[in-house]
Amino acid sequence: MRTGRQHNPAAQVVVGLAVIAVGMLFLFDNLGWLDVDMSVQFWPVVLIIAGVLKIMGARSTNGSLIGGALLLSGAVLLLKGLGILAIGWNVLAPAAMIGVGLFVVARSIGHRRADTPSAMPLKGRGDDAVFATAILGAYKRRITSQQFAGGEITVIMGGCELDLREASLEGEAVVNLFALMGGITIQVPVDWTVQLEGAPLLGGIEESTLRPKDGSKRLVVRGYAIMGGVEIRN
Template identity: 50%
Template sequence: MKNNVQHKGVTAQVVLGLLVIAMGLLFLLDNLGLVDMHRAFSFWPMLFVIVGTVKLCDTRSQGGTLLGAGLVGVGILLMLDRLDIIDFSVRTLWPLVLIGLGGYLVSKSLRSRGMLGGVAAGEGAGMLDGTGSGEVVDITAILGGYERRVATQDFRGGEITAVMGGCELDMRSASIHGEAVINVFAFWGGVTIKCPPDWTVILLGTPILGGFEEKTAVPPDGSKRLVIRGYAIMGGVEIRN
């Protein structure tokens, strides 16, 4: 069955490319003596805005949208604090992180029960169920670790997010009908994906001060393809058998 997980990576790459061009122009103007980059570096919270924007452009899940919006919001608040418009500190940030994490858990629980317009998780529903046999994965690890085993014989892809944490997905007992796509997003974190030796792995990820690494065997044919897309920002993504 053809993978039904859509991808918005082109938009994210355009946004990221424009941001990289803007940074290059700033460094060029600094070399020409037109701007002072030492003052510009004081606006480091823009990193959260950039990462959050990339995540928003690259996600198809509600959890990914909440995470991207949260990163953008934190970056804006820190920027306003640097500009002395508001008084915002790391001490204020931690309660907001807890509130956001709690809201995400509540929304995910309600969605899995079909109370937010979603489909209840179960056999054929596409989400991971209690036995780990979901056809579509939606995994998020923030400031922690997540390990999961998938044994479905009709894996269709999904989304994995690791922010200052780690995710490990073991699919060595699973199978694919044709092609599946996994969108990964590792920010100060790591993602490890274990797949069967008869899967052809296609890496289309973009590393930014991070890395994508493939350690898989050469499959006998290309009938089963696993496409890995996404970003590793100061983090790493590893695919192995």
């Protein structure tokens, strides 16, 4: 069993600055300079960090929208908890519903544009790539394409299972993962080399694949597990 190493310096900077900010808030509260209930105010910071990391790792419009929504939600809730922003749930709840509706519309438009060859950012189209989002739900898919081109998987309080055991690729493919309080499982063929570049935050990323003698087929897995888990196996 091997756990992935963090290879993204920008992600380390974001996480480090967030830890420093939370530590300073705790310090100021203990010194009496601030009167903040940190047990209540801490969790919006997690949403802010998750939003920043998601935007940094997004490979699609949907990914950027989800990251922006997490960042905005965390910022609003933090300001509300600190008493800086006077806003009630009678406004936040309808705003959240509007945001979900806008996301669904944007995702639908994005799928339409993805049907055109010029819109696909990857070398493959259709079954050659995966762009999956699971929010409060489950996503399962088996890909058999012989020219797998990678993609992006986002899970928020849900789960995703991706089966690539019958697929193949030419050279290298990259899959970006984002798991927030959820889990992602990827099964790969035994002749693929997996290069893991994950950054867990209060979560875990585990890679337990076999190492083939021929390293001509390589799957690069990048992303973040925030209070969630990612597993990659044969």
